[in-house]
Amino acid sequence: MRVAVAMSGGVDSSLAAALLKQAGHEVVGLHMRLVCVPPSEAARMAEALGVRPDELCCPQGHGCYVTHVAKSLGVRLEIVDFSAEREELITYLCSEYDAGRTPNPCVVCNRRNKFGRLLRHGLALGAERFATGHYARLSRRDGRIVVRRGADTAKDQSYVLFGLTQEQLARCLFPLGEFCKSDVRRMAAELGVPAVEREESQDICFIPSRDYRRLLRERMADRIRPGPIMDTTGRVVGQHPGCQLFTIGQRQGLRVALGSPRYVVRIDRQANAVIIGTRKELERAAMRVSEVNWMAFAEPPARVEAAVQIRYNHTPVPAAIEPLPDGGARVAFARPETAITPGQAAVFYDGDTVLGGGWIE
Secondary structure (H helix, E strand, O other): OEEEEEEEOOHHHHHHHHHHHHOOOOEEEEEEEOOOOOHHHHHHHHHOOOOOOOHHHOOOOOHHHHHHHHHHOOOEEEEEEEEHHHHHHHHHHHHHHOOOOOOHHHHHHHHHHHHHHHHHHHEEEEEEEEEOOOOOOEEEOOOOOEEOOOOOOOOOOHHHHHHOOOHHHOOOOOOOOOOHHHHHHHHHOOOOOOOOOOOOOOOOOOOOOOHHHHHHHHOOOOOOOOEEEEOOOOOOEEEEHHHHHHHOOOOOOOOOOOOOEEEEEEEEEOOOOOEEEOOOHHEEEEEEEEEEOOOOOOOOOOOOEEEEEOOOOOOOOEEEEEEEOOOOEEEEEEEEEOOOOOOOEEEEEOEEEEEEEEOOO
């Protein structure tokens, strides 16, 4: 087959391309150009890598390297301009923090960009499938395609894929799903993949500094204002520099001494206030989730028992899920859970299988 592979320049996507080529497929590499290298750096980096300066794009070093990797593997590469999509991600990030929510740009970028526009670009080039370096697996369940956790539980990325549709999944390949990271590095070395020692990709890769608070200050300087830090009784116990700079469950940076640990339990945008409390006050028994994508069901049953994961590194907990007519769901936990954060993704699992997921309201 002709397979389009999303290539970042890191070891995971590079090995995915190498394995598919080794298996006899025609591989076309696609790279999302999110951030361009400053002109002052472009000439030096291009000379070191043996590429043209206009082939460089680099939030964190991978983009500059991807042309070199593709040439080494003998893979045709197309660099696709995603600068407009980057601005959309920044707008989303700022608006969510400004609303007192905590965004998840990786999930949004996967759904809209990587498995959206980039996948469509690959199909327009005649590709039959679209592959990435995600640590996840695909299976069939009652006639539907579902995502399963990757074999390497420490690297599993099924959580960020909950929003994919059946049409998208039907085109997807995840060549690394059955491997551990140590296997990936070993195979990359054996196949001569030049990215074998590259650093891991990082979150918010569309911000070169990786400092989202700095970005917020630059983009929303007129909206970020100091305000009160209050306890759950309404007593003012301190001052914050801007409530957009805080998230639910945060403990560091409060600069409040009350004799025992305190956490952000709520953000009141109307009052420009950060509400803090004890760990017990951070607990919630239930939550509402919107825009649920049911991967495992065309129509979900009236009640779904599942393990629910509310953050990327969160250990899923048992819960009862009640689908709602508006496309959302009410989730009741078997025991109260801490730091349920509006704006984050809630993903529902049956064992290692993604049943669906949505956005915490």
